[in-house]
Amino acid sequence: MSLPHAILIALLERPSSGLELTRRFDRSIGYFWSATHQQIYRELGKLEAEGHIRALPAQQPARGQKKRYEVLPAGRAELGRWTAASQDPKPHRDAMLLRLRAAAVVGTAGLEADLRRHLDLHRLQLAEYQEIEKRDFPPGNDSAQARLQHLVLRAGIELETFWTQWLAEALAELPDAQPPVADDRP
Numbered sequence: 001m002s003l004p005h006a007i008l009i010a011l012l013e014r015p016s017s018g019l020e021l022t023r024r025f026d027r028s029i030g031y032f033w034s035a036t037h038q039q040i041y042r043e044l045g046k047l048e049a050e051g052h053i054r055a056l057p058a059q060q061p062a063r064g065q066k067k068r069y070e071v072l073p074a075g076r077a078e079l080g081r082w083t084a085a086s087q088d089p090k091p092h093r094d095a096m097l098l099r100l101r102a103a104a105v106v107g108t109a110g111l112e113a114d115l116r117r118h119l120d121l122h123r124l125q126l127a128e129y130q131e132i133e134k135r136d137f138p139p140g141n142d143s144a145q146a147r148l149q150h151l152v153l154r155a156g157i158e159l160e161t162f163w164t165q166w167l168a169e170a171l172a173e174l175p176d177a178q179p180p181v182a183d184d185r186p
Helices: 002-013 018-027 037-049 073-084 095-106 111-136 144-173
Strands: 053-055 068-071
Touching: 002 018, 002 037, 002 053, 002 068, 002 073, 018 037, 018 068, 037 053, 037 068, 068 073, 095 111, 111 144
Parallel strands: none
Antiparallel strands: 053 068
8 A cells, every 4th residue: 555655755755657656666665665666656646646646747749748747735635634544564474584594403504695696785785875965865854754764774774783793693693604794884
């Protein structure tokens, strides 16, 4: 149920075409709520049919012109309703945790390389989030909107920090594993 809400959020932040939305998902919302381009276009059609969004009138009629969408009052009301609704946290599901549990009973052969790969991926994601933080949230940008957006980014930073530390610990627990190489980035 959350993809339509993610699209409403993005459109309230800035009216966009489907292509612009997919690019924005790839650069921001997609870090914590992924969707394929087909899913986004399908949801745009549903949201328009439900009266939550509308295509903005084209300034000049042209064949093949991208439709730009904006949120209608019904869409804003739906997003407000969803934001205020109570929701229980979802249990965390991660195949790596399950694989470590399996390694406890079948052995750790082959696991070290993948743990290292995961560590490298989480380090890269952490570095990317830190760059976004430097670029998009300089000191003094303290509007309510910026503070909440920064809060979401900081959650990503904290999660990636956790995973890098935890994966290093997991590698240290494997019998015969080489210690992970320290990450010298700030």
